[in-house]
Amino acid sequence: xxxxxxxxxxxxxxxxxxxxxxxxxxxxxxxxxxxxxxxxxxxxxxxxxxxxxxxxxxxxxxxxxxxxxxxxxxxxxxxxxxxxxxxxxxxxxxxxxxxxxxxxxxxxxxxxxxxxxxxxxxxxxxxxxxxxxxxxxxxxxxxxxxxxxxxxxxxxxxxxxxxxxxxxxxxxxxxxxxxxxxxxxxxxxxxxxxxxxxxxxxxxxxxxxxxxxxxxxxxxxxxxxxxxxxxxxxxxxxxxxxxxxxxxxxxxxxxxxxx
Numbered sequence: 579x580x581x582x583x584x585x586x587x588x589x590x591x592x593x594x595x596x597x598x599x600x601x602x603x604x605x606x607x608x609x610x611x612x613x614x615x616x617x618x619x620x621x622x623x624x625x626x627x628x629x630x631x632x633x634x635x636x637x638x639x640x641x642x643x644x645x646x647x648x649x650x651x652x653x654x655x656x657x658x659x660x661x662x663x664x665x666x667x668x669x670x671x672x673x674x675x676x677x678x679x680x681x682x683x684x685x686x687x688x689x690x691x692x693x694x695x696x697x698x699x700x701x702x703x704x705x706x707x708x709x710x711x712x713x714x715x716x717x718x719x720x721x722x723x724x725x726x727x728x729x730x731x732x733x734x735x736x737x738x739x740x741x742x743x744x745x746x747x748x749x750x751x752x753x754x755x756x757x758x759x760x761x762x763x764x765x766x767x768x769x770x771x772x773x774x775x776x777x778x779x780x781x782x783x784x785x786x787x788x789x790x791x792x793x794x795x796x797x798x799x800x801x802x803x804x805x806x807x808x809x810x811x812x813x814x815x816x817x818x819x820x821x822x823x824x825x826x827x828x829x830x831x832x833x834x835x836x837x
Contacts (some may be wrong), residue, residue, distance in 0.1 A: 601625055603671045603678035609755035612684030612707045615659065617760070618645070619669075619683065621652040627673045637683060638667040656685065663687045664706035664731070684708050688760060695833075696738045696769045696784075700750065700762075705731040712753040717745035718761075726750070738769055740785040740812075767835035768814075775829060780804060780816050782833070787814040790836040795822050795829070804831065 603625035613619065619635075619642060626649050627633055635642035635654045640661055642654035652671060661667075665685040671678040684706035692699040698715075707713065710728035715736045717723075722745055726736045734750075742748065747763040768791045772783040780793070788811075793804035795818045804816035822829065 602676045603673040605669070605671060605678050605681050607755065608669055608681045608683055610752035610757035610759050611682070611709075611755055612686055612752055613759045614686055614688060615656055615661075615663075617655065619654050619656065620757075621654070621669070621671060622650065623652075623671065623678065624650060625673060625676075625678070626650065626652055626671060632674050634672045635669065636672065637661075637669045638665070640667075642669070661685060664703040666706040666708070682708055686759075691762060691764060693738070693764070693767050696771065697735045698738050698764065698766075700726075700734040701732060702734075703732065704728065704734060709754050714751045714753045715742070715748045716751050717742060718747050718749065719745065721745075723751075738766070743769075743786060768833045770833055773831075775823075777823075778817060779807070780818060780831065782814045782816075783812065785812050786835070787811060788835075792834045792836070794832045794834060795819060796831070797822060801832075 603623060605621055605623040607622040609620050621635065626647055628648050630644055630647045633644055633647045633652060635644060635652060637656060640658050642656050645653045645655060663685050667683045667685055668680050669683045670680045686702060686704050686706055688700060688702035690701040692701065713726040713728060713734065715724045715726050722742050724736045724739065724742055726734050729735055743766050747761060749761050750759045751757065752759050766786055768786045769784040770782045774781045787809050791814065793816045794801045795804050797819065802819035804818045806814060806816045808815040
């Protein structure tokens with residue numbers, strides 16, 4: 579092989595290599611960027627193949643089962659219950675044997691949903707959420723959005739408002755991608771935003787005061803019903819047991835909701 583032939587061969591090889599790299603799949607966005615098992619993950623990009631069998635999505639060695647694919651969008655679901663949670667996973671796409679760039683996906687879990695007066699808690703395993711400052715709760719109609727606080731690795735919470743409560747179900751949102759992570763239908767209890775004690779009554783201001791809302795006062799570890807004398811959606815008045823105000827500076831009470 580003379581020098582001219584060698585140069586032509588090298589240039590031809592480089593051209594093929596460049597075309598090969600140029601055709602490699604590229605991930606531009608993964609949304610949501612975190613979520614639970616058995617929920618949809620959407621992958622935007624270029625260089626995917628519309629033939630679903632020629633694509634695969636790998637997440638730190640595990641497969642994300644592809645539901646549909648085009649040349650620019652893949653939808654898949656993580657179904658392997660053996661993956662440790664929480665887990666910051668590395669996601670890549672392989673199309674026609676060529677691997678893409680990588681992106682991070684945070685696998686989380688959710689457990690109990692608990693209301694503590696105006697705080698609504700979501701419990702689970704959340705340490706793998708990539709941006710813990712960009713979490714919101716949103717009503718299904720998309721008109722009410724409330725910031726969600728990452729309290730610690732096991733607890734998220736948001737402050738209830740009358741508007742959000744009136745909407746019923748809510749969605750937990752990855753605000754970095756404006757994507758739904760989970761949907762939840764809660765059963766809300768009464769919220770006391772202000773409590774005033776008078777000579778023979780207690781007045782509550784807040785919301786979710788219904789015919790099912792009751793008040794229990796406690797003196798020396800003994801519960802006594804506080805008789806409801808007036809109620810609207812946003813305020814409620816009750817008359818406590820006659821000795822309630824003789825208990826000193828501590829005047830414990832509990833709002834209850836029969837759901």
